[in-house]
Amino acid sequence: METLDALAGAYKASPGFLSKRIRTQEFYESCLRVHILPRLGTRSVKEIGRKDIASFLDRTYNEASGPASNSARWTLSVLFSYAAELELIDFNPVSAVKQRHRVGQRTRQLNDTELKCLWQALDNLESVTADVSDMIRLCLFLPARVNEIAGMEWAELNFDERLWIVRADRMKNNKPHELPFGEFCQKLLEKRRNSEVGNNPWGFPANSGIEPMNGKLASRACNRLSRDWGWQPFGPNALRRGFTTRMAENGVRLEIPERALSHDVTDGRAIAHYDHYSYRDEKRHLIEHWEEALLKIVQEQDSQVDQTESDE
DSSP, X not given: OOBHHHHHHHHHTSHHHHTSOHHHHHHHHHHIIIIIHHHHTTSBGGGOOHHHHXXXXXXXXXXXOHHHHHHHHHHHHHHHHHHHHTTSSSSOGGGGXXXXXXXXXXXXXXXXXXXXXXHHHTTSOTTSOHHHHHHHHHHHHOOSOHHHHXXXXXXXXXXXXXXXXXXXXXXXXXXXXXXXXXXXXXXXXXXXXXXXXXXXXXXXXXXXXXXXXOTHHHHHHHHHHHHHHTOOOOOHHHHHHHHHHHHHHTTOOTHHHHHHTTOOOSTTOGGGGTOOOOOHHHHHHHHHHXXXXXXXXXXXXXXXXXXXXXXX
């Protein structure tokens, strides 16, 4: 296991790697395949030092992007931590090399006019498939992560109770997550289930039919739309962030949106081991309140426009 390539192979076969979520495994494998192994794969693990890593990260930053450099650094750090655990090296040299790209606080949200424009466009976009449009619609109404929505399974949905229970292995915190949904989402999902899509286990099956779609398709569609419209870039996370802000502005107790977002609101306190209350009713009220507020934003403006035109 002298080379970095051999170390990567050993790590991918280790329990530490195999116990990670599929998306995390894919993230590491992508960084290794695209950035790390083509440049450092044949190098001896023991001979790679801080100077080599700094040079590699600078080159990745210049030839790829800042985020790619940060991703490569993170993956390299995991690999060298594994090497230190195996006593192949004495310490992790990546820990002494700073990341090249500074990540600022993400604050992008859509205002009422942008929400209205996006809502209207989803029905008329030639560059976005109907599946991706529906995925973005659900991102508007539900404060779930885009990959959780993209990987939605029919078996997770209870239409009678309008309840979505996401499996623990699909969640970032490895805990099952209950998320009620409103009437609009129910109609959208029932329409999909009654179509050809309903023959698959997933609400958003990939073209291959053997796996769900990747949430990146919705992210790319949002980025493409922002470029076409000359907007500040936005993605599904901006929709999720807007939900939280607007509910807080309406006086909703912050703890409830945080639970709907599947965030830890216990700050690691011991109460987390004892509080197993689902907050289902509180989350249901929150989601229904947001659905009503969102529909008012996109539909009331339509009425105002129609009124203005009739006056003219």
